[in-house]
Amino acid sequence: MKRALLDVIFASEKRKNVLLLLHGGPQEMEPLLKSLDTTRPSLLPQIRILEEHHLINHYDNTYELTTIGNLIVDEMFSLMSTIETLDTDIHYWGTHQLDFIPPHLLSKIGQLKDCKIRTPSFPDLYKLNDEILETSPSSSVHYKIATFFHPLFPDLFSKMIANNVNVYMILSQPVIDKLRTDHSALFDEVMKSELFNLFVYPEQLNLMAAVLNDYHVLMRPLKKNGEYDNTYVLCSSEECLEWGKEFFQYYIQNSIPVTHI
Incomplete structure (x- = not known):
């Protein structure tokens, strides 16, 4: 039998x-x-x-x-790649929202098996990630999705543009509105550059932030109850970078260009 x-x-x-x-x-x-x-x-x-x-x-x-x-x-x-990815910290993955990941990429989450889950120290809670800050100015491209505004954004973008880095920034509508009312002057110069590309995502963004450059993918998911915590996922392998490119292609294709603040 x-x-x-x-x-x-x-x-x-x-x-x-x-x-x-x-x-x-x-x-x-x-x-x-x-x-x-x-x-x-x-x-x-x-x-x-x-x-x-x-x-x-x-x-x-x-x-x-x-x-x-x-x-x-x-x-x-x-299946084994998916299990290996989730096994790095099943509690983290199980307590955070993953619906910001398009279904065709969620099915390929096994490509993120080499990622690390990091928790910044208390003094670094509000810092931008050091690996991203160090590598983006020497990268060919920098993609970012954010549902918050950080005061270092304009300076970081200016530095990257000065180094001929193509910047693609996707923001939620509330952040775009805040820029227009409170911070428009800070973006005057970067908006003039052909290297800076600003977009608004028209639907709900269920994450804090995501970043891709030539060296790293970084994601800050929200907790399942909608709360923010300071942990993030950092990936650096070639397989992860390919996954990250598909992720940002999806969001760029489904976002609306913003030509002025």
């Missing part, structure tokens, strides 16, 4: 690891044994189960995934 596929794949660490190893291409028995640090008598019964369930084939002494095996292992990688 055939076992349920979930049992075949996940009830045995050896079977699961064989599938993951073969995702990279066919392998002979000896490299498999070495990678799994096991013996042939111990591994063969597990391989036989995988073959009986049409997940792998073998010819001579070489093993490979079947079409069904490839299909399943592709999903396994996605």
